[in-house]
Amino acid sequence: MASASVTSLRHSRPGLPVGIRSALTILGFAAAFFVVQRITFSLRFPPFERTTVWTPGSLFFAALLLTPPRRWWPYVIGLSIGVFAAYYGDGAIPAARAMLAVPCFCAAVMPGAWLLRRWGGPLPFGDLRALTAFTLFALVIVPVITAAPVDVGRYLAGADDFWPVAVRSVLCVALGTLIATPALTLTFGNYRGWARSVSWARLGESAVLIVALFVIDHLAFGLDLGAGPALLYAPLPLLIWAAVRFELAGVCWALLLLAFQSTWGAIHGRGPFAGQATADGVLQLQLFLLAISLPLMFLATVIREVVLEVAARRRSEERFRLVVESAPNAILIADTLGQIVLANARSEDIFGYRRNELVGQSIELLVPERYRDDLPADLARFFAMPSTRPMGSGRDLYGCRRDGSEFPIEIGLTLMQTPTGPHVLYAIVDITARKRAEEAQQELAHASRLAMVGELTASIAHEINQPLGAILSNADAAEMMLEAEPPAVDEVRHILSDIRKDDLRANDVIQKLRGLLRKRDFEMQALDLNDIIAEVIVLVRGEARRRGVTVENQFTQNLPPVQCDKVQLQQILLNLFLNGMEAMAVIPGDKRLTIYTTMRENGCAEVGVCDSGPGIAPENLARIFEPFFSTKKAGMGLGLSISRSLVEGHGGRIWAENLPDGGAIFRFTVHTDGRQSEVKSVGRKKSLLGVR
Ligand code: ADP
Numbered sequence: 001m002a003s004a005s006v007t008s009l010r011h012s013r014p015g016l017p018v019g020i021r022s023a024l025t026i027l028g029f030a031a032a033f034f035v036v037q038r039i040t041f042s043l044r045f046p047p048f049e050r051t052t053v054w055t056p057g058s059l060f061f062a063a064l065l066l067t068p069p070r071r072w073w074p075y076v077i078g079l080s081i082g083v084f085a086a087y088y089g090d091g092a093i094p095a096a097r098a099m100l101a102v103p104c105f106c107a108a109v110m111p112g113a114w115l116l117r118r119w120g121g122p123l124p125f126g127d128l129r130a131l132t133a134f135t136l137f138a139l140v141i142v143p144v145i146t147a148a149p150v151d152v153g154r155y156l157a158g159a160d161d162f163w164p165v166a167v168r169s170v171l172c173v174a175l176g177t178l179i180a181t182p183a184l185t186l187t188f189g190n191y192r193g194w195a196r197s198v199s200w201a202r203l204g205e206s207a208v209l210i211v212a213l214f215v216i217d218h219l220a221f222g223l224d225l226g227a228g229p230a231l232l233y234a235p236l237p238l239l240i241w242a243a244v245r246f247e248l249a250g251v252c253w254a255l256l257l258l259a260f261q262s263t264w265g266a267i268h269g270r271g272p273f274a275g276q277a278t279a280d281g282v283l284q285l286q287l288f289l290l291a292i293s294l295p296l297m298f299l300a301t302v303i304r305e306v307v308l309e310v311a312a313r314r315r316s317e318e319r320f321r322l323v324v325e326s327a328p329n330a331i332l333i334a335d336t337l338g339q340i341v342l343a344n345a346r347s348e349d350i351f352g353y354r355r356n357e358l359v360g361q362s363i364e365l366l367v368p369e370r371y372r373d374d375l376p377a378d379l380a381r382f383f384a385m386p387s388t389r390p391m392g393s394g395r396d397l398y399g400c401r402r403d404g405s406e407f408p409i410e411i412g413l414t415l416m417q418t419p420t421g422p423h424v425l426y427a428i429v430d431i432t433a434r435k436r437a438e439e440a441q442q443e444l445a446h447a448s449r450l451a452m453v454g455e456l457t458a459s460i461a462h463e464i465n466q467p468l469g470a471i472l473s474n475a476d477a478a479e480m481m482l483e484a485e486p487p488a489v490d491e492v493r494h495i496l497s498d499i500r501k502d503d504l505r506a507n508d509v510i511q512k513l514r515g516l517l518r519k520r521d522f523e524m525q526a527l528d529l530n531d532i533i534a535e536v537i538v539l540v541r542g543e544a545r546r547r548g549v550t551v552e553n554q555f556t557q558n559l560p561p562v563q564c565d566k567v568q569l570q571q572i573l574l575n576l577f578l579n580g581m582e583a584m585a586v587i588p589g590d591k592r593l594t595i596y597t598t599m600r601e602n603g604c605a606e607v608g609v610c611d612s613g614p615g616i617a618p619e620n621l622a623r624i625f626e627p628f629f630s631t632k633k634a635g636m637g638l639g640l641s642i643s644r645s646l647v648e649g650h651g652g653r654i655w656a657e658n659l660p661d662g663g664a665i666f667r668f669t670v671h672t673d674g675r676q677s678e679v680k681s682v683g684r685k686k687s688l689l690g691v692r
Contacts, residue, residue: 025074026081033059033082043263044092045278052266052285053259054172056082057105057146058180064113065124065185076106093150100149108145112137125182125248131301135294138181143173164279171286179259179293183252206246213238213254217261221271229272232288239292243300251300255293262289330428333416338363338379341423350430352402363426368400382424386415391426399428408435441645446519448642449571452578453517459542463509467502474499512539516570526561526673529597529605536573537595540581544593549581554596560672562605568646569670572654575639576609576666582632583613583664604652604669611665615658624656643668 016024036056043051063075080102087098112134120130147169154162187194216238220231235258242254265271266281273281273288324331330347334340343358351358351366358365363379364372378391391397391411399409412427453460478495481488512535530553537551544551562569577593584591594610616624623629625644630637647654647668654668 022074026078029059029063029075029078030081030085033079034085037082037086041086041090043260043267045267045282050169050172052172052175052263052282053179053256053289054176055180055256056086056176057109057142057173058177058184060105061109061113061142061177061181062184062188064109065116065181066189069114069117072110076102079105097150097153101146104148105142105146108142112141125186125301127305128298128301131248131298134182135178135297138177139174142177143170146173161279164283168279168282168286171283171290175259175286175289175293178297179252179255179289182248182297183256186247186249186252206250209238209241209246209250209254210257213242213257214261217258221258221262221265221273222268223265224270224274231272236292239296240299243296244303246300247304248297248300251296255289255296258292259289327427330426330430332358332363332366332426332428333423334363334379334426335423336379336383336421338375347428350401350428351399366399368398368406371398379424382413382415383422386422386424389413399430407432442519442522444638445568445571445642445646448638449516449567449574451636452571452574452639453513455578456539456543459546460509460513460539462546463539463542464506467506470502471499471506474502509538512536516567516574518567520567522565522568524563524565526563527566529559529562529607529670530555530557532562532564532566532569533573533595533597533607536570536577540574540577543578544581547581547585547591549584549591549593551577552592552594554594556596556598559597559599559605562670562672564650564670568649572643572646572668573607573609575643579639579666580609580611580613580664584611587613599672600669603672605672606667606669608665608667610659610663612663615662615664616656618658621656621658625654 033056036059040051040054040056043053045051060075060079064072067075080099083098083102084095087093087095089095090098116124116130116134116137119133120126124130125134147166151162151166151169154165159165213235216235219225220234225231235254239251239254239258243251246254262271262273262285266273266285268274273285276284324342324344327344327346330350331342331344332340332347333342340358340361340363343353343355345355347353347358348355353365364375367375389412391413397409397411398406400406408431410429410431414425414427416423416425474495478492478499481492481495516539533553533555537553541551573595577595580593581591584593590612592610592612594608596608596610598606598608600606617631620629620631625640626637627641628637629641644654647670650670652669652671654666656664656666659665
């Protein structure tokens with residue numbers, strides 16, 4: 001009945017009106033209290049007014065623990081009615097006197113319930129901290145305050161047996177609160193969870209335990225076997241069974257059964273506590289119950305904590321295993337000496353070893369021989385400064401398969417603190433396919449550069465021929481001057497200086513051309529943007545002259561250095577210059593190519609290439625960066641799409657617009673040294689065609 005009332009309020013159907021719900025709670029709780037109190041009366045020791053363990057109060061405590069404070073008031077009214085009804089007509093304690101205990105009991109229990117709800121959540125006693133707080137509350141505050149009105153009255157009346165009776169009263173309330181409150185709260189607070197998870201095996205086990213407890217308790221406390229105090233220990237194994245298998249709720253119910261059976265036996269003059277003065281018997285029985293309850297309750301809670309911890313660890317280990325196994329990368333875990341302790345399925349695919357062949361081996365096994373000597377130092381460095389980071393800091397790394405073949409890899413290192421000490425987790429990616437794609441992209445970019453330079457062949461040849469021709473004429477002139485009498489040495493000196501200048505000019509063009517044509521690796525550097533543009537202008541100035549184009553620059557001075565691959569940036573510029581000059585071929589009159597540089601607020605430098613051509617047809621504006629889009633007869637349509645990949649590879653952006661007065665402007669951004677490029681090496685990752 002008690003259970004019905006407690007759960008009816010906790011899980012009452014929301015459909016019922018609040019007034020009816022409250023009335024049902026008051027009546028249900030009063031009835032439950034009445035019944036439990038009456039059962040308790042049957043366990044009173046004549047001529048005493050108290051029993052050994054007072055449980056009705058726990059109904060109230062458990063109800064408050066399971067209910068939000070704003071719904072406590074029906075229980076307070078139910079308690080008052082229940083107390084009055086139970087004590088009505090009672091010879092030992094008149095109902096009016098018993099009613100005095102109600103406010104005291106409320107004052108004692110309410111703060112405890114409020115605090116436990118706050119700290120322990122809706123189901124307290126879950127951990128040692130909450131149980132300790134509850135124990136102090138149940139053993140000291142609740143009994144002292146509850147027993148106060150009766151005890152103070154007896155004290156003032158000068159009762160001779162005040163102290164023994166007061167101690168028994170306090171212990172009676174304390175034991176009841178301590179044992180019955182968790183039993184009721186945990187059972188009725190979580191009965192749905194139990195109903196869901198219960199199995200026949202579990203039900204069978206609890207039935208066997210209850211029967212065994214009942215029988216052993218009866219043998220020890222309900223019969224006169226004459227075995228004396230030795231019988232006290234008889235229920236202990238079963239109580240431990242309850243604590244280990246059925247947690248705190250189980251052990252508390254087992255203790256309640258023990259308390260009732262032992263009290264019943266003592267009242268009827270049986271068991272180890274019979275045959276002594278009643279007062280001594282009650283006190284000894286109470287102390288025995290207290291001594292056995294406390295360790296068992298704490299044991300149950302400690303076991304629960306350990307079980308939960310082990311389960312949580314198992315779950316997290318299982319999750320970790322699943323993540324590692326399903327990872328697309330090879331994952332290896334090694335100890336501080338580099339010995340592999342775990343390898344996932346993917347590492348078998350990548351390295352060609354079976355997992356059991358890897359575990360226990362040194363990580364050296366997977367590294368080409370020429371790198372093995374560096375490994376111990378690398379490992380020591382990592383454990384000295386363990387941070388999650390890529391291995392090799394910019395170096396190309398290679399793995400070694402079982403058949404001895406090498407392949408390019410990337411490795412991420414992560415420190416793992418395990419119970420057996422620090423370990424390192426290697427996440428290894430086979431980047432063979434990516435490397436191949438990068439190489440193909442570099443080939444394409446190189447081919448495109450060759451094609452562009454091919455377009456410039458005539459003008460560049462002219463750029464070189466012109467100083468060479470000047471050198472030849474100057475050399476002829478110098479020869480003649482030396483043959484004159486007297487030789488014109490000063491003139492010759494001037495001519496030689498001109499020859500040197502012409503030679504340097506030709507050499508400059510050749511050097512720049514070589515730089516552009518060379519096949520080379522991607523290399524980020526901090527460089528002066530204006531210088532890079534000026535170098536490209538040197539290469540195209542002959543072509544510009546041939547086409548009658550005036551090249552102008554409007555450079556912003558003192559720009560911070562840009563982070564770039566010089567040749568890639570020059571390739572972008574060359575493409576834009578040539579496109580601009582080609583676009584202007586169709587217009588008569590003034591042909592002007594203007595290149596400007598400027599600084600933007602976001603730490604990027606901006607380059608703009610404007611021409612005075614016809615501009616871009618509006619319908620083509622959105623398509624000009626697409627691969628293979630060209631409006632030219634012999635155009636490949638790759639220049640701008642490659643340029644866009646290169647710019648984006650530098651973390652920048654490229655776009656085109658038409659100018660209001662005619663002509664087109666192409667702008668692109670590149671990060672300056674002040675700000676780290678977001679995707680430093682993406683130049684290699686991005687597809688040059690803008691497609692993967
Ligand atoms: P291609 O030069 O081989 O055609 P690009 O990718 O360099 O390939 O250029 C794509 C198209 O963009 C060109 O065919 C042209 O229609 C347009 N375009 C590029 N630059 C200009 C410009 N400065 N003025 C007008 N149209 C341009």
